[in-house]
Every structure is written in structure tokens, then in C-alpha cells.
Amino acid sequence: xxxxxxxxxxxxxxxxxxxxxxxxxxxxxxxxxxxxxxxxxxxxxxxxxxxxxxxxxxxxxxxxxxxxxxxxxxxxxxxxxxxxxxxxxxxxxxxxxxxxxxxxxxxxxxxxxxxxxxxxxxxxxxxxxxxxxxxxxxxxxxxxxxxxxxxxxxxxxxxxxxxxxxxxxxxxxxxxxxxxxxxxxxxxxxxxxxxxxxxxxxxxxxxxxxxxxxxxxxxxxxxxxxxxxxxxxxxxxxxxxxxxxxxxxxxxxxxxxxxxxxxxxxxxxxxxxxxxxxxxxxxxxxxxxxxxxxxxxxxxxxxxxxxxxxxxxxxxxxxxxxxxxxxxxxxxxxxxxxxxxxxxxxxxxxxxxxxxxxxxxxxxxxxxxxxxxxxxxxxxxxxxxxxxxxxxxxxxxxxxxxxxxxxxxxxxxxxxxxxxxxxxxx
Ligand code: SF4
Numbered sequence: 001x002x003x004x005x006x007x008x009x010x011x012x013x014x015x016x017x018x019x020x021x022x023x024x025x026x027x028x029x030x031x032x033x034x035x036x037x038x039x040x041x042x043x044x045x046x047x048x049x050x051x052x053x054x055x056x057x058x059x060x061x062x063x064x065x066x067x068x069x070x071x072x073x074x075x076x077x078x079x080x081x082x083x084x085x086x087x088x089x090x091x092x093x094x095x096x097x098x099x100x101x102x103x104x105x106x107x108x109x110x111x112x113x114x115x116x117x118x119x120x121x122x123x124x125x126x127x128x129x130x131x132x133x134x135x136x137x138x139x140x141x142x143x144x145x146x147x148x149x150x151x152x153x154x155x156x157x158x159x160x161x162x163x164x165x166x167x168x169x170x171x172x173x174x175x176x177x178x179x180x181x182x183x184x185x186x187x188x189x190x191x192x193x194x195x196x197x198x199x200x201x202x203x204x205x206x207x208x209x210x211x212x213x214x215x216x217x218x219x220x221x222x223x224x225x226x227x228x229x230x231x232x233x234x235x236x237x238x239x240x241x242x243x244x245x246x247x248x249x250x251x252x253x254x255x256x257x258x259x260x261x262x263x264x265x266x267x268x269x270x271x272x273x274x275x276x277x278x279x280x281x282x283x284x285x286x287x288x289x290x291x292x293x294x295x296x297x298x299x300x301x302x303x304x305x306x307x308x309x310x311x312x313x314x315x316x317x318x319x320x321x322x323x324x325x326x327x328x329x330x331x332x333x334x335x336x337x338x339x340x341x342x343x344x345x346x347x348x349x350x351x352x353x354x355x356x357x358x359x360x361x362x363x364x365x366x367x368x369x370x371x372x373x374x375x376x377x378x379x380x381x382x383x384x385x386x387x388x389x390x391x392x393x394x395x396x397x398x399x400x401x402x403x404x405x406x407x408x409x410x411x412x413x414x415x416x417x418x419x420x421x422x423x424x425x426x
Contacts, residue, residue: 015343017334017353018351019354019355020353020360021355023357026152026307026332027056027060027152027377028113028145030047030049030155031056031057031145032154032159033057033111033155034057034398035397039210040208040209040210041210041211042105042106043212044071044098044102044105045072046071046095046108047071048076048115049073049074049111049116050075050076053115060394074090076121091110091126092130095108103137106139106212107138109140109142110130112142116146128140142162143158143159143161144158151309152307152308152394152397153310156230157231158233160182164234164238164241167215167241168215168218169219169241170217172219174219177204177205177223178196178203178204178223178267179218179222179225181225183208186210187405188400195278195282196264199270200270207224218243219242220242220243222244223243223244223245223246224238225245225248229309229310229312229339230309230333246264247263247341250310250313252401254286254407255321256313257404258279259341261275262275282404286407289408290321290411293322293411294323296418296419298324299323300371301326301370302318302374302414303372303373304326304330304375305365305373305393306331306332306355307375307393309331310393310397311331312331314410315346315350318411322411322414326346326347327365328352328361328365329346329352329353330356331353332355332356333354358379362383365383371389371418373390374393376392376394389418389421390417391417395413
């Protein structure tokens with residue numbers, strides 16, 4: 001384990017970044033299946049893993065009961081682990097049975113896990129073999145959700161990166177299009193589509209789409225906006241196909257949403273007058289809604305453990321729009337290019353840490369005595385037992401939080417545990 005200090009250069013200031021390595025307290029990327037399966041409605045996620053993996057997904061999915069679930073685990077048992085059974089044959093049999101029973105599945109993801117990697121089950125070859133067998137009615141892809149050195153949001157990144165090679169190529173003389181990248185609630189997409197259309201921007205697609213048959217085309221005329229900060233591999237794969245990222249902060253809060261939309265508006269030649277006419281009513285309404293949350297949050301001290309990779313944009317929003325004081329903002333990874341606009345907006349003197357050394361972070365958290373701690377599920381209970389008030393980072397990906405209409409909902413996610421704490425001590 002090691003600790004190092006380096007500097008992250010934002011446009012106007014240098015923010016020191018504490019780099020840490022040590023014990024981690026995170027969920028693996030299988031967790032992403034919970035929101036990905038809700039989004040891509042004709043996809044199925046088959047985890048090739050152990051009973052532990054099955055339990056993780058079931059508990060992350062909570063009490064959701066579906067008549068026809070769209071994720072499952074093909075359990076690798078002792079015979080597979082001991083090499084007594086041919087895991088490929090068993091997998092083919094499970095997939096065949098699944099696809100016979102479920103003709104609604106058009107896209108099947110084989111999701112790798114720690115056990116499938118331990119027995120060196122080659123899921124990319126399995127996906128190619130099965131795709132050849134079931135195309136054109138079903139496409140089979142694979143990605144890895146495993147990992148001790150990963151974060152729970154990386155599952156989405158791996159999934160979307162695996163989808164990029166399947167996008168059709170747009171012709172070189174195709175008109176410029178805008179692709180919004182990252183899994184979003186349908187309600188958020190619908191709001192943005194309306195806003196873009198009102199500005200006169202009509203060539204807008206979403207990746208991932210709601211159905212695998214609606215995958216956008218890609219080429220040198222594709223401009224893309226990241227809607228989530230944890231999509232480094234997906235962004236790289238898109239750029240290898242010719243797409244260009246529009247630099248912007250992330251669409252969290254009024255300010256982030258405005259600058260994110262402005263990046264697209266500038267690209268498509270929307271005038272300032274049109275941009276303001278379309279966005280101003282939404283901005284004003286969102287600001288009024290935020291004012292109602294502000295008294296509960298202003299001046300409160302918040303500490304972020306590294307977990308979701310959303311920490312920096314959320315901290316920027318809470319600090320600049322709600323007056324919260326940032327004691328430490330931990331993030332598992334800091335992508336300097338994707339977060340450059342966010343870093344430029346962070347308050348001077350903020351402590352940012354990258355990576356995890358959980359004992360050191362707990363010590364710093366204890367001495368900071370924050371009013372609110374944002375952390376993973378594994379840390380929340382012990383910290384609550386010590387009298388701290390916590391917020392589960394995972395809620396930030398299960399809740400629609402992007403855009404103007406959701407800015408107050410995002411603020412409320414942080415106000416709620418504070419008011420619960422006040423009721424408990426009253
Ligand atoms: S993929 Fe690995 S870390 Fe994730 S639940 Fe399965 S065994 Fe655990």
C-alpha cells in the first residue's frame with residue numbers, strides 16, 4: 001500500500017490530489033446489471049458466476065420481482081471448478097434453454113465474474129460461438145463484471161464498451177449527430193429530447209437505447225456528450241470509431257446541466273438568444289426548487305468516500321449551488337480529461353483523494369467530523385454506529401438525478417438523511 005501526492009491541473013488553479021492505495025470497500029461491476037436491464041428492454045444479462053454473484057445481484061435488486069426477469073446467474077459449481085464438467089457445453093445448454101423459453105430476448109450479455117475468470121472460461125469465444133448460432137434473432141456479447149480493484153459503476157462502462165463494435169457505421173458525408181452516452185432514466189431522456197428539439201437540434205440519439213434494435217450509427221460526424229463520469233472505456237471505444245467528445249461538466253444541478261447543454265448548443269450553432277429562451281424558464285424553476293432545499297444543506301460539512309465515480313460532479317453541485325462545505329472528496333478514479341471542466345469549478349483548497357485506503361480514510365473522516373458522509377453500503381452501518389449520518393452512494397445511480405427537473409430531487413437525497421438525523425436527536 002502507498003500514499004502519494006500529485007497535482008491535478010484545472011483551468012485556473014492547481015488542486016492537490018491525494019493518491020491512495022490500500023484496502024478497498026466497494027461492490028463489483030455486476031451491480032450495473034440492475035439499472036442496465038431496466039434500460040435496454042430487450043436485453044438479458046446472464047452472469048456466469050457463483051452463488052455469491054447470484055446473491056449479490058439479488059440483494060442489489062432488492063425486492064423487485066418480475067414475472068419474466070431479465071437477468072440470471074448460470075452457477076459455476078464444484079464440478080466446473082474441479083474441471084470435471086465442460087463449462088462451455090453447460091453454458092451452451094443453459095443459453096439454448098433460455099432463448100427457447102424467451103423469444104423476447106434480442107441481445108444477450110454473458111457477464112464474466114471472478115469464478116469464470118478463475119477457471120479461465122473464455123466468454124468472448126463463447127459469445128462469438130453462440131452469436132453465430134442464434135443470429136439474426138439474438139446477438140450475444142460478453143463483458144466482465146468481476147473485480148476487486150474495480151468500482152460498481154465500471155460494469156456499465158464494460159457493458160457499453162462491448163456494445164460499441166456493434167454500432168453501424170454512418171457514411172462519411174452523413175449530417176452531424178449528437179449522441180448522449182450513459183444510462184439514463186427515460187424521463188430524463190424525454191426532457192432533454194424536448195429541450196434539444198426546441199433549440200432546433202434534432203439528430204439526437206441515446207446510448208444505450210431503450211431497445212437493442214435502436215442502436216445509433218457512429219462515424220466521424222458523431223459528437224458525443226458523456227452523461228456519466230465513469231465511462232472511460234466506452235469513450236475510448238467511441239473515439240476509435242471516429243466520434244468526438246464535447247468537453248463539458250456533467251449534467252448535475254442547474255449549472256452543470258446548463259453548461260452541458262451549452263456544449264451541444266455551441267456545437268450545433270444554436271444562438272445565445274435561442275439557448276437562453278429555451279433553457280431560462282427551466283433554469284429559473286429549478287433554482288426556485290433548489291432554494292427550498294438550501295436551508296437544510298447550507299454550511300453543512302460533507303465527506304465523500306470513493307465509491308461511485310460520481311463524487312466530483314456531485315460535490316461541485318452541493319458546494320456551488322447549495323453552499324455545502326467539502327471536507328474531502330474521494331473518488332476511485334479521476335479521469336483528468338473527462339473531469340477537467342468539473343475540476344475547474346471545484347472550490348479552492350478542496351481535498352480530493354483518488355483511490356482507496358479505507359483505514360486512512362476512516363481516520364480522516366473521524367477527525368473531520370462531517371455532518372454527512374457519502375459512502376458504500378459496507379461502510380454506512382459501521383459509520384452510523386459511530387454516530388455519523390450517511391448517504392448510500394449507490395442511490396445516486398438508481399435515482400433520476402440529471403437535468404433541471406431533477407436538481408431538487410438530487411439535493412433532497414442529501415437533505416433527507418440530515419433531517420432524519422435531526423428528528424432522531426430531537
Ligand atoms: S464477480 Fe467476484 S466480486 Fe462480484 S459477486 Fe462475483 S465473486 Fe464477488
